[in-house]
Amino acid sequence: MTNTKLRVLCPHCSSVVFNNATPQIVERPTIRSILRSKHTTIEQEGTQQQTGELDTNDTDETLSIPVATEQYYSIRDPFDFDNVSVSKALPSNIKLLACADCDKGPLGYFDISAKEYLMLRTIPTPPSSKQH
Numbered sequence: 762m763t764n765t766k767l768r769v770l771c772p773h774c775s776s777v778v779f780n781n782a783t784p785q786i787v788e789r790p791t792i793r794s795i796l797r798s799k800h801t802t803i804e805q806e807g808t809q810q811q812t813g814e815l816d817t818n819d820t821d822e823t824l825s826i827p828v829a830t831e832q833y834y835s836i837r838d839p840f841d842f843d844n845v846s847v848s849k850a851l852p853s854n855i856k857l858l859a860c861a862d863c864d865k866g867p868l869g870y871f872d873i874s875a876k877e878y879l880m881l882r883t884i885p886t887p888p889s890s891k892q893h
């Protein structure tokens with residue numbers, strides 16, 4: 762059994778953002794494409810009464826627009842992170858992940874409806890030591 766660890770450093774201050782067992786890799790829409798799609802607004806109607814009917818209230822995702830996707834690490838437990846800050850909820854129903862030390866990002870996002878933390882697989886790591 763190989764228990765590979767994944768270590769991700771903040772590209773800006775090289776704090777350890779993630780240092781844990783390698784999460785599953787998933788493909789999800791890019792942050793940019795999510796922020797661009799304005800049709801996903803948070804509709805909160807105060808009380809949502811249950812009407813007996815089992816209706817999984819899935820939002821109809823119109824796939825007419827091609828959505829750019831990329832690979833992310835899927836993380837379910839926020840405690841898996843070493844050092845991450847989560848922004849306030851955005852209208853697109855996501856929260857952006859940033860470095861907890863320098864607050865720079867985004868390093869990924871948190872999908873509120875899926876309760877899934879998605880960390881960019883392609884976080885650029887800083888060139889070691891030298892700071893211009």
Ligand SMILES: [Zn+2]
Nearest residue numbers: 771774860863
């Ligand atoms: Zn940082």
